[in-house]
Structure formats: C-alpha cells, structure tokens
Amino acid sequence: MVTLNDARRVIDAAEKKAQEIGQPMNIAVADAGGNLVAHIRMDEAWIGSIDISIKKAFTARAFDITTEDLATQSQPGGQFFGIHASNDGRIMIFAGGVPLKLDGKVIGAVGVSGGSGVQDHAVAMAGAEAF
Template sequence: MTAVTLDVAKELIATAEQKAEEIDVPMCITVMDEGANLVAFHRMDDALLASIDIAQNKAYTAVSLKLDTDTVWELSQPGESLYGIGETNDGRIITFGGGIPLESNGDVVGAVGVSGGSVEEDVTVASAAVEKFESL
C-alpha cells in the first residue's frame, strides 16, 4: 500500500505543477493523507488567493467523503441524495470538480485538491497528480 508521505506529496505536486504550466494556469495544489491532515501545499506564482482555501477544501472533501468532487457536484444537485451537503462541515465541503481521492489497494489513503482555473482545468491538473500516485 502506498502511503501519502511528504516525499510522495512532493512528487504529486511537481507533477501537478508541470501540468498547470503546460496549460498556462497558475494553481494552488494540496495533498492530504487519509485523516484529512495537510501533508503538503503549493501555491504557484500568481495563483488566486481564494484558491488557497478552495484547494485545501477540495482535498478535504475528497478524502472525507471518499468521492471526487465532480461526483459530489452531481449528488448535491436539487433532488439528489446529497443535496445541501455544501452547507455542512463549516462550509468545507466543495461541490465542484478539482478534488480527487488517492486510492491504494482499494482504500482511500489521501486526496489531491487543485484550484486556480476553470473546473475542467482544475480536474485536469488534479488528475495528473492522481495518475502519478497510481504509478508509484
């Protein structure tokens, strides 16, 4: 089982930053462990200040619900099973894409949260980090 150590988090952040540079969008990148503890955070030059909290809360959402935040968005729409969840946990639950759990041997062992661009850009950068994790 791959644990989310600081060394692993540094690799994920480097991969995410490279993808963010490729698409020319400065990002905030967060890596948390299975207990929603911050392992590493990185703010690229010129990334939006608001994205600091958003990236961290995306990672928190993904690890605490064991769901990517795209799925949380779908399930939090009116009439769906998680409608209103964005109002819980002191507002830390994010209901749009960019937070993805990190899984090892079928268990959620952490999460990545990315913010700074459009939802699609955030998901692209977070996905690059997840792919890196899966290759370790």
C-alpha cells in the first residue's frame, strides 16, 4: 500500500533532486490501483506536464515498467507500438515514470515531467529510491 505519507516522502526526494538539477517539475505518485495519491507542480514548471506526470505514474504501474523502457518497445516497429492509444489516452511512452517496489513487488509508481527525458527519469528515480 502507498500511503499519503509514502507519497509525500517520494515527492520530497524527487523535488529535492529537481532543485539540485535546477529544473522545475511536476511530480505525481500513484498507488497499486494506478490511482493518484498526490501531485505537486513546482513553481514555473510547465502546465502541460501536470497531466503527463500523472499519466506517467499510471503507466509505470499499469504495466509494471519504467516508461523509459516502455518507450523502447513502443516505437514504430516495436512490439507495443500503438499502446499509447489504449486506456483512453492515459498511456505515456517516454521517460519519467518509474514503478515503486516493496519486496520486489510493484505497488505503485512515480511520474515526473518538466524537463528532458533524462532529467525526468533521474528525478523519478530519486523519488523511487526514497520509497
């Protein structure tokens, strides 16, 4: 189970990482059901990334995979190309979504959006490690 306290710990760690790299981010945490537990938009972060951060968290839990890895398999010719058209547009196929694991089992996810794919993934990883 991902409690609100858990989500806040993940968000705090991710926010700290975002501050270190100097890029304001949207950070979202989803639970085992893929449903949002908490979200923050740092000052000056892109408004288009609100939705993306929430959907990256959903996606990472929906398929128990980082969206960075899913991206590889969702390119034209890849085995999951077209997956972004499923789930009523809730699937994001670029880096920034990372599963949250407990004893090796995925029980939630964190989604980050606001910078480059490399930055988003790094901030999400910092959040996941704090879980």
